[in-house]
Amino acid sequence: MNLNPVFDKEIKRNCRSMKISWIVFGCNLVLGTIAVISFFGEGVIHGYMQTDRYRMPIRCYMMMSYALFLMVALLIPGITAGSISLEREKQTLDVLLTTNLNPWKIITGKLEASLSMVFLLAVSAMPAVALVMVFGGVGFLDLIALVALLVISGIFIGSLGILCSALFKRTTLATLMAYVLLIFFVAGTAAIVMIASHINVLQNEAAGLYDGRSDIGGLVYLLLLNPFASFFSLLSGQVGNGREMLDICNAFGDYSQSFVVNHFSVFAAGIQLILSGGFIALSGALLNPLRKK
Amino acid sequence: MLKIENLCKRFGDFTALDHLNMQVDKGELFGFVGPNGAGKTTTIRIISGLLRATSGEVWVNGMRTSRNTKKLKESIGYVPDTFGVYDNLKVSEYLEFFAAAYGIYGKKASSRRDEVLEKVGLLEQREMMVDTLSRGMQQRLCLARALIHRPELLVLDEPGTGLDPRTRRAFRRTLKDLCEEGYTILISSHILTELSDICTSIGIIDMGKMVLQGQIDEIMLSIEASNPLLITVFRDTDRAAELLRRNPLVTRISIEKNKIAAHFTGSREEEAELLRELVEAGIPVTSFVREQTSLETLFFHLTEHEQEVSVFEFESGI
Known part of the structure; x- marks a missing residue:
């Protein structure tokens, strides 16, 4: 099977670039530092084999997982936001568009290349993250689920970056907008839910109900668009009591019987993948020079 | 294609x-x-x-x-x-x-x-x-x-x-x-x-x-055909001009000393016939040519309103 030519070309170029090596080194340095502090810091002081310290490796796993997510969230918009606009700025896009590669193939090639970066990060981080497996509490399947959700988050954030790159001609503006949109999906969705809840409480109080409870109905599902919420929900299921996400949602109404909230990370991942498909399709349409305006 | x-x-x-x-x-x-x-x-x-x-x-x-x-x-x-x-x-x-x-x-x-x-x-x-x-x-x-x-x-x-x-x-x-x-x-x-x-x-x-x-050859031919015939005679300029005026294919002539510029709408063959007529009438023709125009001149003429820009570009080159 032949690779997508754009993906193949990007991989060749990335492999020769020192930037990727430095990114992988930096990420693993952060993860290594977390592991060292956890095991040789806290462990040596308190004795990590003591029974009351059993949560220490779990905390270490959580910290490393969040660090990985943070790195993906910070790096991917920066990489993908330049994928199309840089081709435009370097005057290589026109030539690319006159080949047999359709805009869809160019976009997917670019996305695959940025996902390979997520894969590289996730795989290179495996040895550090797998340290916690020595102590139990986190299994191999948990690690696979973590990598899978990281990749899905990478696809979502990456497609967002590519959309900005296709939409804005200048890389600096595209990068800025990619981060702004990511902040909207992470903090904005949470803020909208909280504001809606607060308004609901005020409305209840105006109607003479002072129990401080709110019910924002279906608006809570806006959190399904939040890549951090899906990641939090997965980790809650792996190393928490599995109810943390439900408890958060219940603060905005009663969702105890909601199938979606009870399987939050799965639904969030699915919706984010669907949304990514939409972003990619839109990017492809924007890139098509013969589209009707 | x-x-x-x-x-x-x-x-x-x-x-x-x-x-x-x-x-x-x-x-x-x-x-x-x-x-x-x-x-x-x-x-x-x-x-x-x-x-x-x-x-x-x-x-x-x-x-x-x-x-x-x-x-x-x-x-x-x-x-x-x-x-x-x-x-x-x-x-x-x-x-x-x-x-x-x-x-x-x-x-x-x-x-x-x-x-x-x-x-x-x-x-x-x-x-x-x-x-x-x-x-x-x-x-x-x-x-x-x-x-x-x-x-x-x-x-x-x-x-x-x-x-x-x-x-x-x-x-x-x-x-x-x-x-x-x-x-x-x-x-x-x-x-x-x-x-x-x-x-x-x-x-x-x-x-x-x-x-x-x-095609370049055809264009050059058509440009030349619209150019006047430049006829130089050794003497008898007036007689030559009179003979030219009588030719129905000559639309306009101008004379400067012994040089006559005649706008001639005929073909190459009719050009040769005109020359023969002049020679047979005893007019000493020393030269008989179409005025030369280059493609460059034509380009300037066709894009006249842009002439200044074009001149600059000519110099700056591809």
Whole structure:
């Protein structure tokens, strides 16, 4: 099977670039530092084999997982936001568009290349993250689920970056907008839910109900668009009591019987993948020079 | 090979192409000339599938480009006026990437890569990084890239921009060789004299309209036919003028000392007949020629409103 030519070309170029090596080194340095502090810091002081310290490796796993997510969230918009606009700025896009590669193939090639970066990060981080497996509490399947959700988050954030790159001609503006949109999906969705809840409480109080409870109905599902919420929900299921996400949602109404909230990370991942498909399709349409305006 | 019918392109209120008609036959090296802003690049971008026409049709090899985008892309090799190259990529990898973009992989891609590199004289540089090549080499690589999928039509938009005269000459020679190999080439420029050396046909575009098109030989003949006959006589200027006035094919004459300029609408054969009449009437004719006009003069005449810009461009060169 032949690779997508754009993906193949990007991989060749990335492999020769020192930037990727430095990114992988930096990420693993952060993860290594977390592991060292956890095991040789806290462990040596308190004795990590003591029974009351059993949560220490779990905390270490959580910290490393969040660090990985943070790195993906910070790096991917920066990489993908330049994928199309840089081709435009370097005057290589026109030539690319006159080949047999359709805009869809160019976009997917670019996305695959940025996902390979997520894969590289996730795989290179495996040895550090797998340290916690020595102590139990986190299994191999948990690690696979973590990598899978990281990749899905990478696809979502990456497609967002590519959309900005296709939409804005200048890389600096595209990068800025990619981060702004990511902040909207992470903090904005949470803020909208909280504001809606607060308004609901005020409305209840105006109607003479002072129990401080709110019910924002279906608006809570806006959190399904939040890549951090899906990641939090997965980790809650792996190393928490599995109810943390439900408890958060219940603060905005009663969702105890909601199938979606009870399987939050799965639904969030699915919706984010669907949304990514939409972003990619839109990017492809924007890139098509013969589209009707 | 290429046929353009009533092509229009508007950008808001600005009309870039105004019912442009053009035809390039198979095996031709067609020079597409016009001053800046005449609509050359717009036309080329529409032909190459990079821009949507407001109205009109472009046919390549009998196919409507608006309906056969994929076939069109396989038939056209496009060389833009300004282009960039990828860093961290070798010359061979660069061409293999574009071969793959046209669905050519493996050994077929390698052999085609070497073939086009040899054609443009870059075979020895195939292991070099693309971004370390000189501007001239990059231009040749861009041509090699446009040839990788064996297109029938090569479309080059002012390819000589920024090249030194020696590299320009070598590039023109390569184009001539490609034309002899059977490629149909459309090359745009604002330097008519450079194109007239290599092109078999030319089209002059101005303000989005084709003002002149045809084979260079035919154009030169038609230009000359509209020029006056310059007749120099040793003596008997008045008798010669009288004889000329009596000829129904002479529309206007002017006399300066022993030189007569006669606007003659006849053919080459009738020209010879007129000369014979003069000689038989005993008039000592010392010279009898059509006034010479160069393509360059014609270009300036046709694009008169842009003359100052054109003069500047002539000097700045492709």
